[in-house]
Amino acid sequence: MASTTVVGLLGATGETGTSIVNGLLEAGGLTIIALTRPSSVSKPAAVALKDRGVEIRALDLKASQDDIVTSLKGVEVLISAIGPMEQLEQIPLATAAKTAGVKRFLPCGAMPVVPAGGIHMLRDVKEIVYNHIKTLHLPYTIVDVGWWYQIAFPPLPSGKIDYALGLPNPCLPGDGSQPNALTDLRDIGRYFAKIVVDDRTINKYVFVYNELHSPTQIFDLMEKLSGEKLDRQYDTLEELQAKIADARPKIAKDPTNFMLMVQQVSAEYLISWGIRGDNQPEYAKYLGYVTSKELYPDFKFKSFEAYLRDEVMAGKAKGVYDELRAKIVEMHKTH
Numbered sequence: 001m002a003s004t005t006v007v008g009l010l011g012a013t014g015e016t017g018t019s020i021v022n023g024l025l026e027a028g029g030l031t032i033i034a035l036t037r038p039s040s041v042s043k044p045a046a047v048a049l050k051d052r053g054v055e056i057r058a059l060d061l062k063a064s065q066d067d068i069v070t071s072l073k074g075v076e077v078l079i080s081a082i083g084p085m086e087q088l089e090q091i092p093l094a095t096a097a098k099t100a101g102v103k104r105f106l107p108c109g110a111m112p113v114v115p116a117g118g119i120h121m122l123r124d125v126k127e128i129v130y131n132h133i134k135t136l137h138l139p140y141t142i143v144d145v146g147w148w149y150q151i152a153f154p155p156l157p158s159g160k161i162d163y164a165l166g167l168p169n170p171c172l173p174g175d176g177s178q179p180n181a182l183t184d185l186r187d188i189g190r191y192f193a194k195i196v197v198d199d200r201t202i203n204k205y206v207f208v209y210n211e212l213h214s215p216t217q218i219f220d221l222m223e224k225l226s227g228e229k230l231d232r233q234y235d236t237l238e239e240l241q242a243k244i245a246d247a248r249p250k251i252a253k254d255p256t257n258f259m260l261m262v263q264q265v266s267a268e269y270l271i272s273w274g275i276r277g278d279n280q281p282e283y284a285k286y287l288g289y290v291t292s293k294e295l296y297p298d299f300k301f302k303s304f305e306a307y308l309r310d311e312v313m314a315g316k317a318k319g320v321y322d323e324l325r326a327k328i329v330e331m332h333k334t335h
C-alpha cells in the first residue's frame with residue numbers, strides 16, 4: 001500500500017480507539033480521519049485529536065446511505081472501535097463502505113478469543129456484522145486482542161491500587177488455572193498500525209496478544225509485588241451461569257440497560273476465558289486465526305509483571321473507564 005493510506009476510524013475517542021489513534025500516529029505515514037457522530041465533533045476529546053493532526057469528520061450512522069457514503073469519501077481503510085452497545089450500527093456502515101470503494105474494513109472486534117454461537121452475546125452480535133461484510137464481498141480483517149492488562153488484576157486489601165482498577169474483577173473463575181492471553185491496551189494501536197499496511201492480514205481473523213497468565217498466577221504475582229495477602233474467591237460455573245440466567249430475562253424487558261449487560265457479559269467472559277480456556281493462541285489457531293506471534297515475532301512490549309510493578313504499584317498507572325468504574329464497583333458490592 002502507498003505510504004499515504006487514508007484511514008478512517010470510528011470510536012477514535014474511546015478506550016480502544018484512543019490506543020488505535022496513538023498507534024497509527026506513532027507509526028506515521030498515514031492520513032487519519034476520526035469519523036465522529038455529529039453530537040461529538042466538538043467534544044474536548046475530538047478537539048484534542050484535531051490538534052494532533054487528525055481530521056475530524058462528522059458521520060451519522062443513522063443518516064441515509066448516501067450521506068454515510070459521502071462521509072466515507074476518500075477513506076481507503078476503515079476501522080471501527082465503536083462501543084459495545086452500538087455494534088449493529090456497523091451494518092449500514094459496511095454497506096456504505098462497499099459503495100464508497102473502501103479497500104478494507106476492520107469492524108469492531110477487539111475481544112478475547114470466543115467462539116461464535118451462544119458462548120458470549122457480544123461475540124454473536126459482532127458475528128452478525130462480520131457475516132454482513134462477507135455477503136458484500138468487502139475485504140475485511142477481524143482483529144481480536146485478548147484481555148487488556150488494565151482490567152486483568154484484582155484489588156489489594158489496602159486499597160493502594162484502587163485508583164488504577166479498570167473493571168475490577170476480584171474473583172478467580174473455576175479453579176483459576178486457565179491461561180488467559182493478555183495485551184496492554186496501549187499496544188493495541190501499535191498492532192493495528194502493522195496490520196493495516198500488511199496484505200497478509202486481508203480477509204483474515206488476527207489474534208494479537210502479549211503474554212499468557214492464569215488468574216492464579218496473577219494473584220500470586222500481586223502478592224509477591226505488594227507483600228499483601230489476597231482473599232481468593234472462586235466463582236464456579238454454576239454461580240456464573242446463575243448470573244447470566246438472572247440478567248437474560250431482565251435484558252429482554254429492558255434491552256438498553258447497560259448494567260444488566262455488564263452483568264451478563266462479565267459472567268460470559270469469565271466462563272469463556274476463565275473456565276473454558278477459549279482465550280488462548282492454540283484455540284485461536286484452531287478457529288482459523290493468524291496470531292501476532294506468527295506475523296510480528298519481533299514486536300516489543302512491556303511485560304505484564306513490569307506493568308504491575310512499575311506502573312500500577314508505583315501509583316503511575318492510568319485507569320480505564322473512569323465514569324463506568326464507580327458503577328461497576330458498586331455492582332460488585334451488591335452481588
Ligand SMILES: NC(=O)c1ccc[n+]([C@@H]2O[C@H](COP(=O)([O-])OP(=O)(O)OC[C@H]3O[C@@H](n4cnc5c(N)ncnc54)[C@H](OP(=O)(O)O)[C@@H]3O)[C@@H](O)[C@H]2O)c1
Binds near residue numbers: 040059109111
Ligand atoms: N479485550 C478487552 O479486554 C476489552 C475490554 C473492553 C472493551 N473491549 C472491546 O472494545 C470495543 C470498543 O469498546 P471501548 O470500550 O473501547 O469503547 P468506548 O470506550 O466505550 O468508546 C466507544 C467509542 O465509540 C464511539 N461511538 C459510539 N457510538 C457511536 C456512533 N453511533 N457513531 C460513531 N461513534 C460512536 C464513541 O464516541 P462518542 O465520543 O461519540 O461517544 C467512542 O469514541 C468493544 O467492542 C469491546 O468489546 C475489549
